[in-house]
Amino acid sequence: MGERNLPTAQHGDRHGVPVRRGLAPLDERLSEPERLCAERLRELRERIGLTSEELADRLSGDGISIDSTRLSKFLNGREVPRREIAARLHLLVAEREGVPVDADELARTRSAMYAAARVRSPLQAREFELATAHEDLCRHRARTVQELADLRNELEDERKRRKDAEAALENLGIRSREEARMLTGERDAALDRIAQLENQIRQAGAVLRLRERDVAALDQLMSATDTELVLWEMGGPGGLTGIRAAVVCLRDADEDAAADRLIERIACGYSVRDVMRLVAEFEAMRRVYDSTGVERALARLRKPVDLFHWLSGEGRESKARSAVLTAVASFAPVEHLVRIHKACVEHGSSELDQALRKAMVAERRAVPEDIDDVWAEDLRKGLAALNEWRATSP
Known part of the structure:
Protein backbone atom coordinates (compact mmCIF):
# COMPACT_ATOMS: atom_id res chain seq x y z
CA MET A 1 0.00 0.00 0.00
CA GLY A 2 1.25 3.50 -0.78
CA GLU A 3 0.34 6.89 0.50
CA ARG A 4 -2.91 8.60 -0.51
CA ASN A 5 -2.89 10.87 -3.50
CA LEU A 6 -2.69 14.14 -1.58
CA PRO A 7 -0.55 17.21 -2.39
CA THR A 8 3.15 16.40 -2.27
CA ALA A 9 6.04 18.40 -0.91
CA GLN A 10 7.16 19.13 -4.47
CA HIS A 11 3.87 20.72 -5.47
CA GLY A 12 2.73 22.18 -2.10
CA ASP A 13 -0.70 23.64 -1.43
CA ARG A 14 -2.26 26.51 -3.33
CA HIS A 15 -0.04 28.92 -1.41
CA GLY A 16 3.13 26.98 -2.35
CA VAL A 17 3.68 25.63 1.18
CA PRO A 18 4.85 21.97 1.38
CA VAL A 19 2.09 19.68 2.63
CA ARG A 20 2.49 16.37 4.44
CA ARG A 21 0.82 13.52 2.64
CA GLY A 22 -1.61 11.29 4.47
CA LEU A 23 -0.92 7.62 5.11
CA ALA A 24 -2.96 4.69 3.86
CA PRO A 25 -4.51 2.34 6.43
CA LEU A 26 -2.23 -0.49 7.52
CA ASP A 27 -2.54 -3.81 5.75
CA GLU A 28 -4.61 -6.22 7.83
CA ARG A 29 -2.21 -9.04 6.91
CA LEU A 30 0.58 -7.47 8.97
CA SER A 31 1.60 -9.40 12.07
CA GLU A 32 0.96 -7.78 15.43
CA PRO A 33 4.65 -6.78 15.94
CA GLU A 34 4.81 -5.29 12.43
CA ARG A 35 1.59 -3.32 13.01
CA LEU A 36 2.75 -1.98 16.37
CA CYS A 37 6.12 -0.95 14.90
CA ALA A 38 4.42 0.89 12.00
CA GLU A 39 2.03 2.65 14.38
CA ARG A 40 4.93 3.73 16.56
CA LEU A 41 6.82 5.15 13.55
CA ARG A 42 3.70 6.95 12.35
CA GLU A 43 3.27 8.52 15.75
CA LEU A 44 6.85 9.82 15.67
CA ARG A 45 6.46 11.12 12.13
CA GLU A 46 3.35 13.02 13.18
CA ARG A 47 5.18 14.59 16.12
CA ILE A 48 8.12 15.60 13.94
CA GLY A 49 5.79 17.38 11.51
CA LEU A 50 7.88 17.11 8.32
CA THR A 51 6.83 16.01 4.86
CA SER A 52 7.95 12.55 3.73
CA GLU A 53 10.63 14.04 1.49
CA GLU A 54 11.94 16.28 4.27
CA LEU A 55 11.91 13.50 6.84
CA ALA A 56 13.63 11.04 4.50
CA ASP A 57 16.35 13.61 3.84
CA ARG A 58 16.88 14.23 7.58
CA LEU A 59 17.11 10.50 8.29
CA SER A 60 19.66 9.84 5.54
CA GLY A 61 23.39 10.12 5.98
CA ASP A 62 26.42 8.30 7.37
CA GLY A 63 26.09 5.48 4.85
CA ILE A 64 22.29 5.14 5.10
CA SER A 65 20.18 6.37 2.19
CA ILE A 66 16.42 6.80 2.62
CA ASP A 67 13.98 8.27 0.11
CA SER A 68 10.26 8.93 0.48
CA THR A 69 9.40 5.55 -1.09
CA ARG A 70 11.46 3.65 1.42
CA LEU A 71 10.14 5.79 4.26
CA SER A 72 6.63 4.84 3.13
CA LYS A 73 7.59 1.16 3.49
CA PHE A 74 8.66 1.80 7.08
CA LEU A 75 5.43 3.63 7.89
CA ASN A 76 3.28 0.97 6.25
CA GLY A 77 4.95 -1.95 8.02
CA ARG A 78 6.48 -3.47 4.91
CA GLU A 79 10.07 -2.87 6.04
CA VAL A 80 11.79 -2.39 9.38
CA PRO A 81 14.26 0.54 9.66
CA ARG A 82 17.84 0.05 10.76
CA ARG A 83 18.31 0.34 14.49
CA GLU A 84 20.11 3.68 14.37
CA ILE A 85 17.09 5.26 12.62
CA ALA A 86 15.28 5.14 15.98
CA ALA A 87 17.85 7.49 17.52
CA ARG A 88 17.60 9.88 14.55
CA LEU A 89 13.80 9.95 14.79
CA HIS A 90 13.86 10.74 18.49
CA LEU A 91 16.47 13.44 17.97
CA LEU A 92 14.12 15.11 15.47
CA VAL A 93 11.24 14.76 17.93
CA ALA A 94 13.34 16.38 20.66
CA GLU A 95 14.33 19.24 18.35
CA ARG A 96 10.70 19.80 17.36
CA GLU A 97 9.39 19.74 20.93
CA GLY A 98 12.32 21.58 22.46
CA VAL A 99 13.17 18.90 25.00
CA PRO A 100 16.03 16.40 25.50
CA VAL A 101 15.76 12.96 23.93
CA ASP A 102 13.65 10.73 26.19
CA ALA A 103 15.68 7.54 26.79
CA ASP A 104 12.59 5.55 27.79
CA GLU A 105 10.74 6.54 24.62
CA LEU A 106 13.76 5.65 22.52
CA ALA A 107 13.94 2.25 24.21
CA ARG A 108 10.23 1.72 23.52
CA THR A 109 10.73 2.48 19.81
CA ARG A 110 13.71 0.16 19.56
CA SER A 111 11.76 -2.58 21.30
CA ALA A 112 8.93 -2.25 18.77
CA MET A 113 11.40 -2.31 15.88
CA TYR A 114 13.20 -5.35 17.26
CA ALA A 115 9.95 -7.27 17.67
CA ALA A 116 9.02 -6.50 14.06
CA ALA A 117 12.52 -7.42 12.85
CA ARG A 118 12.25 -10.83 14.49
CA VAL A 119 9.18 -11.48 12.33
CA ARG A 120 10.36 -9.93 9.08
CA SER A 121 14.18 -9.87 9.00
CA PRO A 122 16.49 -12.23 10.95
CA LEU A 123 19.51 -10.21 9.79
CA GLN A 124 18.12 -7.01 11.28
CA ALA A 125 17.11 -8.88 14.42
CA ARG A 126 20.76 -9.91 14.80
CA GLU A 127 21.78 -6.25 14.51
CA PHE A 128 19.42 -5.36 17.38
CA GLU A 129 20.63 -8.25 19.52
CA LEU A 130 24.32 -7.45 19.04
CA ALA A 131 23.80 -3.73 19.64
CA THR A 132 21.81 -4.39 22.82
CA ALA A 133 24.48 -6.79 24.08
CA HIS A 134 27.15 -4.21 23.22
CA GLU A 135 25.36 -1.49 25.19
CA ASP A 136 24.98 -3.82 28.17
CA LEU A 137 28.66 -4.71 28.05
CA CYS A 138 29.67 -1.06 27.84
CA ARG A 139 27.52 -0.28 30.88
CA HIS A 140 29.10 -3.17 32.80
CA ARG A 141 32.55 -1.99 31.72
CA ALA A 142 31.84 1.56 32.92
CA ARG A 143 30.55 0.19 36.23
CA THR A 144 33.69 -1.94 36.63
CA VAL A 145 35.91 1.08 35.90
CA GLN A 146 34.08 3.07 38.59
CA GLU A 147 34.27 0.20 41.08
CA LEU A 148 38.00 -0.11 40.41
CA ALA A 149 38.49 3.62 40.99
CA ASP A 150 36.50 3.46 44.24
CA LEU A 151 38.53 0.48 45.47
CA ARG A 152 41.78 2.28 44.73
CA ASN A 153 40.62 5.38 46.58
CA GLU A 154 39.62 3.28 49.57
CA LEU A 155 42.99 1.50 49.43
CA GLU A 156 44.79 4.86 49.63
CA ASP A 157 42.65 5.83 52.63
CA GLU A 158 43.43 2.55 54.42
CA ARG A 159 47.15 2.91 53.73
CA LYS A 160 47.06 6.40 55.22
CA ARG A 161 45.16 5.06 58.23
CA ARG A 162 47.77 2.35 58.76
CA LYS A 163 50.62 4.85 58.39
CA ASP A 164 49.03 7.22 60.90
CA ALA A 165 48.54 4.38 63.41
CA GLU A 166 52.14 3.20 62.98
CA ALA A 167 53.47 6.74 63.42
CA ALA A 168 51.48 7.14 66.63
CA LEU A 169 52.68 3.78 67.97
CA GLU A 170 56.31 4.88 67.59
CA ASN A 171 55.67 7.46 70.31
CA LEU A 172 54.68 4.91 72.97
CA GLY A 173 56.56 6.74 75.68
CA ILE A 174 53.83 9.35 76.01
CA ARG A 175 50.99 6.98 75.29
CA SER A 176 48.96 5.02 77.77
CA ARG A 177 48.68 1.29 77.48
CA GLU A 178 45.02 1.67 76.43
CA GLU A 179 45.93 4.08 73.63
CA ALA A 180 48.62 1.70 72.40
CA ARG A 181 46.14 -1.17 72.33
CA MET A 182 43.65 0.96 70.38
CA LEU A 183 46.28 2.09 67.86
CA THR A 184 47.51 -1.48 67.38
CA GLY A 185 43.93 -2.55 66.67
CA GLU A 186 43.51 0.24 64.11
CA ARG A 187 46.77 -0.68 62.40
CA ASP A 188 45.89 -4.38 62.24
CA ALA A 189 42.38 -3.62 60.94
CA ALA A 190 43.89 -1.39 58.28
CA LEU A 191 46.36 -4.10 57.26
CA ASP A 192 43.54 -6.65 56.95
CA ARG A 193 41.44 -4.27 54.86
CA ILE A 194 44.43 -3.41 52.67
CA ALA A 195 44.93 -7.10 51.89
CA GLN A 196 41.23 -7.47 51.05
CA LEU A 197 41.23 -4.37 48.83
CA GLU A 198 44.36 -5.42 46.95
CA ASN A 199 42.73 -8.78 46.22
CA GLN A 200 39.52 -7.09 45.06
CA ILE A 201 41.50 -4.71 42.86
CA ARG A 202 43.33 -7.61 41.20
CA GLN A 203 40.02 -9.34 40.50
CA ALA A 204 38.33 -6.14 39.28
CA GLY A 205 41.27 -5.52 36.95
CA ALA A 206 40.94 -9.02 35.52
CA VAL A 207 37.19 -8.53 35.02
CA LEU A 208 37.83 -5.22 33.27
CA ARG A 209 40.34 -6.81 30.89
CA LEU A 210 37.83 -9.56 30.05
CA ARG A 211 35.08 -7.00 29.47
CA GLU A 212 37.40 -5.08 27.14
CA ARG A 213 37.96 -8.27 25.15
CA ASP A 214 34.22 -8.94 25.02
CA VAL A 215 33.53 -5.41 23.77
CA ALA A 216 36.23 -5.73 21.08
CA ALA A 217 34.81 -9.07 19.92
CA LEU A 218 31.29 -7.60 19.73
CA ASP A 219 32.62 -4.59 17.80
CA GLN A 220 33.94 -6.97 15.16
CA LEU A 221 30.68 -8.93 14.99
CA MET A 222 28.67 -5.72 14.69
CA SER A 223 30.85 -4.48 11.82
CA ALA A 224 30.42 -7.77 9.95
CA THR A 225 26.65 -7.71 10.52
CA ASP A 226 26.46 -4.08 9.41
CA THR A 227 28.25 -5.00 6.19
CA GLU A 228 25.87 -7.86 5.46
CA LEU A 229 22.91 -5.52 6.07
CA VAL A 230 24.28 -3.05 3.53
CA LEU A 231 24.73 -5.83 0.97
CA TRP A 232 21.22 -7.13 1.67
CA GLU A 233 19.71 -3.66 1.28
CA MET A 234 21.53 -3.18 -2.03
CA GLY A 235 20.18 -6.51 -3.26
CA GLY A 236 23.59 -7.91 -4.21
CA PRO A 237 25.40 -11.11 -3.26
CA GLY A 238 27.05 -11.50 0.12
CA GLY A 239 30.66 -12.22 1.01
CA LEU A 240 33.71 -10.62 -0.59
CA THR A 241 32.09 -10.68 -4.05
CA GLY A 242 29.16 -8.68 -2.76
CA ILE A 243 31.41 -6.25 -0.88
CA ARG A 244 33.51 -5.57 -3.95
CA ALA A 245 30.42 -5.08 -6.12
CA ALA A 246 28.80 -2.81 -3.51
CA VAL A 247 31.87 -0.56 -3.25
CA VAL A 248 32.08 -0.29 -7.05
CA CYS A 249 28.36 0.47 -7.27
CA LEU A 250 28.59 3.17 -4.61
CA ARG A 251 31.63 4.77 -6.26
CA ASP A 252 29.92 4.79 -9.66
CA ALA A 253 26.90 6.49 -8.06
CA ASP A 254 29.20 9.14 -6.50
CA GLU A 255 28.30 7.82 -3.02
CA ASP A 256 31.90 8.06 -1.87
CA ALA A 257 31.07 8.59 1.82
CA ALA A 258 28.94 5.44 1.86
CA ALA A 259 31.67 3.48 0.04
CA ASP A 260 34.31 4.67 2.52
CA ARG A 261 32.10 3.69 5.44
CA LEU A 262 31.58 0.23 3.94
CA ILE A 263 35.34 -0.17 3.56
CA GLU A 264 35.81 0.77 7.23
CA ARG A 265 33.27 -1.88 8.24
CA ILE A 266 35.22 -4.47 6.25
CA ALA A 267 38.49 -3.46 7.88
CA CYS A 268 36.96 -3.87 11.34
CA GLY A 269 34.64 -6.84 10.87
CA TYR A 270 36.52 -9.40 8.79
CA SER A 271 39.77 -11.30 9.23
CA VAL A 272 42.90 -9.54 8.01
CA ARG A 273 43.36 -12.35 5.51
CA ASP A 274 39.91 -11.75 4.00
CA VAL A 275 40.49 -8.00 3.95
CA MET A 276 43.71 -8.51 2.02
CA ARG A 277 41.92 -10.84 -0.41
CA LEU A 278 39.58 -7.93 -1.11
CA VAL A 279 42.60 -5.70 -1.71
CA ALA A 280 43.91 -8.21 -4.24
CA GLU A 281 40.54 -8.26 -6.03
CA PHE A 282 40.50 -4.47 -6.27
CA GLU A 283 44.06 -4.51 -7.61
CA ALA A 284 43.08 -7.09 -10.22
CA MET A 285 40.33 -4.68 -11.31
CA ARG A 286 42.90 -1.83 -11.37
CA ARG A 287 40.93 0.04 -8.74
CA VAL A 288 44.00 1.45 -7.02
CA TYR A 289 42.05 4.02 -5.01
CA ASP A 290 39.94 1.34 -3.35
CA SER A 291 42.79 -1.13 -2.79
CA THR A 292 44.89 1.51 -1.04
CA GLY A 293 41.78 2.75 0.80
CA VAL A 294 41.22 -0.70 2.29
CA LYS A 303 43.78 -3.91 16.57
CA PRO A 304 47.61 -3.98 16.70
CA VAL A 305 47.64 -7.64 17.76
CA ASP A 306 45.69 -8.64 14.62
CA LEU A 307 48.09 -6.74 12.39
CA PHE A 308 51.10 -8.23 14.17
CA HIS A 309 49.90 -11.82 13.72
CA TRP A 310 49.11 -11.30 10.03
CA LEU A 311 52.41 -9.53 9.32
CA SER A 312 54.30 -12.26 11.21
CA GLY A 313 52.70 -15.00 9.15
CA GLU A 314 53.15 -13.32 5.78
CA GLY A 315 56.31 -13.98 3.76
CA PRO A 333 47.93 5.62 15.58
CA VAL A 334 51.31 5.96 17.28
CA GLU A 335 50.04 3.94 20.26
CA HIS A 336 49.34 1.05 17.88
CA LEU A 337 52.84 1.27 16.42
CA VAL A 338 54.27 1.04 19.93
CA ARG A 339 52.14 -2.03 20.67
CA ILE A 340 53.26 -3.75 17.46
CA HIS A 341 56.88 -3.02 18.40
CA LYS A 342 56.25 -4.48 21.87
CA ALA A 343 54.72 -7.64 20.32
CA CYS A 344 57.74 -7.99 18.00
CA VAL A 345 60.17 -7.85 20.94
CA GLU A 346 58.14 -10.21 23.10
CA HIS A 347 57.78 -12.79 20.30
CA GLY A 348 61.36 -12.48 19.06
CA SER A 349 60.25 -11.10 15.67
CA SER A 350 63.33 -8.95 15.16
CA GLU A 351 63.02 -8.96 11.35
CA LEU A 352 59.46 -7.61 11.49
CA ASP A 353 60.48 -5.05 14.11
CA GLN A 354 63.30 -3.84 11.90
CA ALA A 355 60.97 -3.68 8.87
CA LEU A 356 58.45 -1.66 10.88
CA ARG A 357 61.13 0.81 12.00
CA LYS A 358 62.43 1.19 8.44
CA ALA A 359 58.91 1.87 7.20
CA MET A 360 58.35 4.45 9.96
CA VAL A 361 61.60 6.23 9.08
CA ALA A 362 60.69 6.20 5.39
CA GLU A 363 57.28 7.69 6.20
CA ARG A 364 58.86 10.16 8.67
CA ARG A 365 56.83 8.93 11.62
CA ALA A 366 58.09 9.60 15.13
CA VAL A 367 57.01 8.69 18.65
CA PRO A 368 56.16 11.89 20.56
CA GLU A 369 57.97 12.48 23.83
CA ASP A 370 54.67 12.89 25.69
CA ILE A 371 54.00 9.15 25.31
CA ASP A 372 55.64 8.11 28.56
CA ASP A 373 56.03 4.36 28.24
CA VAL A 374 58.99 2.01 28.35
CA TRP A 375 58.10 0.52 24.97
CA ALA A 376 57.55 3.94 23.42
CA GLU A 377 61.01 4.99 24.65
CA ASP A 378 62.49 1.79 23.25
CA LEU A 379 60.93 2.44 19.85
CA ARG A 380 62.11 6.08 19.95
CA LYS A 381 65.68 4.91 20.54
CA GLY A 382 65.44 2.38 17.72
CA LEU A 383 64.16 5.03 15.29
CA ALA A 384 66.86 7.48 16.39
CA ALA A 385 69.59 4.88 15.84
CA LEU A 386 68.21 4.03 12.39
CA ASN A 387 67.98 7.69 11.40
CA GLU A 388 71.56 8.25 12.58
CA TRP A 389 72.80 5.24 10.63
CA ARG A 390 71.03 6.43 7.47
CA ALA A 391 72.48 9.93 7.89
CA THR A 392 76.06 8.62 8.15
CA SER A 393 75.81 5.91 5.49
CA PRO A 394 77.41 6.68 2.13
Missing part, protein backbone atom coordinates in the same frame (compact mmCIF):
# COMPACT_ATOMS: atom_id res chain seq x y z
CA GLU A 295 44.87 -0.93 3.37
CA ARG A 296 44.69 2.48 5.03
CA ALA A 297 41.46 1.64 6.85
CA LEU A 298 43.04 -1.61 8.02
CA ALA A 299 46.07 0.27 9.35
CA ARG A 300 43.98 2.93 11.13
CA LEU A 301 41.25 0.80 12.63
CA ARG A 302 42.51 -2.72 13.20
CA ARG A 316 59.07 -11.37 3.90
CA GLU A 317 59.00 -10.82 0.14
CA SER A 318 55.22 -10.54 0.00
CA LYS A 319 53.96 -7.48 -1.89
CA ALA A 320 50.90 -7.39 0.36
CA ARG A 321 53.06 -7.39 3.50
CA SER A 322 55.12 -4.50 2.19
CA ALA A 323 51.99 -2.52 1.33
CA VAL A 324 50.43 -3.09 4.76
CA LEU A 325 53.68 -2.17 6.55
CA THR A 326 53.80 1.10 4.61
CA ALA A 327 50.14 1.80 5.40
CA VAL A 328 50.66 0.96 9.09
CA ALA A 329 53.74 3.16 9.31
CA SER A 330 51.83 6.02 7.67
CA PHE A 331 48.33 5.84 9.13
CA ALA A 332 48.22 3.71 12.28
